[in-house]
Amino acid sequence: GENVEQHPSTLSVQEGDSAVIKCTYSDSASNYFPWYKQELGKGPQLIIDIRSNVGEKKDQRIAVTLNKTAKHFSLHITETQPEDSAVYFCAASGGNTPLVFGKGTRLSVIA
Amino acid sequence: DAGVIQSPRHEVTEMGQEVTLRCKPISGHNSLFWYRQTMMRGLELLIYFNNNVPIDDSGMPEDRFSAKMPNASFSTLKIQPSEPRDSAVYFCASSLGLGTGELFFGEGSRLTVL
Numbered sequence: 001g002e003n004v005e006q007h008p009s010t011l012s013v014q015e016g017d018s019a020v021i022k023c024t025y026s027d028s029a030s031n032y033f034p035w036y037k038q039e040l041g042k043g044p045q046l047i048i049d050i051r052s053n054v055g056e057k058k059d060q061r062i063a064v065t066l067n068k069t070a071k072h073f074s075l076h077i078t079e080t081q082p083e084d085s086a087v088y089f090c091a092a093s094g095g096n097t098p099l100v101f102g103k104g105t106r107l108s109v110i111a
Numbered sequence: 112d113a114g115v116i117q118s119p120r121h122e123v124t125e126m127g128q129e130v131t132l133r134c135k136p137i138s139g140h141n142s143l144f145w146y147r148q149t150m151m152r153g154l155e156l157l158i159y160f161n162n163n164v165p166i167d168d169s170g171m172p173e174d175r176f177s178a179k180m181p182n183a184s185f186s187t188l189k190i191q192p193s194e195p196r197d198s199a200v201y202f203c204a205s206s207l208g209l210g211t212g213e214l215f216f217g218e219g220s221r222l223t224v225l
Contacts, residue, residue, distance in 0.1 A: 032210075032212065034212075034213070034214075036216075042218055042219075043115075043202055043204070043216030043219055044214075044216050045216065046214070049213070089153075096210040098156055098159050098167075101146075101153060101154040103152075104153055
């Protein structure tokens with residue numbers, strides 16, 4: 001089955017700097033790669049996703065890149081703000097299989 | 112829409128007691144998922160349903176765990192008997208269907224077994 005590895009597990013950045021979180025996956029059949037943000041005491045919420053027919057996708061300050069050959073994908077957050085502090089999860093799935101999540105990255109943005 | 116609704120939000124119980132967690136998915140969603148979140152293991156998929164039918168329960172850790180979905184608007188996850196190592200946050204999530212993209216999560220049920 002699919003296995004998703006996520007790094008780093010914790011990340012601290014100064015407000016205004018960029019943050020990058022990286023994930024690798026094992027199943028070459030996976031074709032859907034979402035990113036979720038989890039705030040304290042809440043459930044994860046989708047922030048951006050990418051499908052395997054696209055190499056990069058951007059939405060304001062966040063962007064995702066996908067390298068299918070190397071089986072890795074990344075989340076980039078630019079101009080970080082204190083409200084970006086949260087736990088971020090990457091995930092992967094293919095066809096009708098459910099999402100498999102990485103173990104999460106705790107991002108702290110220091111004002 | 113109210114989103115995915117889970118209850119209770121917090122449950123503290125003693126070892127050996129039965130625990131029942133409840134979930135109401137988003138109306139019109141055909142797929143429902145139960146996840147468990149711990150610091151050590153992250154988000155683990157326990158079981159998922161499609162059109163009220165259990166599709167894969169291979170993530171259920173032991174026979175002490177069971178889940179049902181008697182209709183499209185209600186699911187339960189039961190632990191009997193509970194053990195301290197079951198302490199975790201349990202999330203229910205729903206989606207339009209399998210492989211259709213976004214999962215919508217509830218706010219979770221935090222279980223503490225003493």
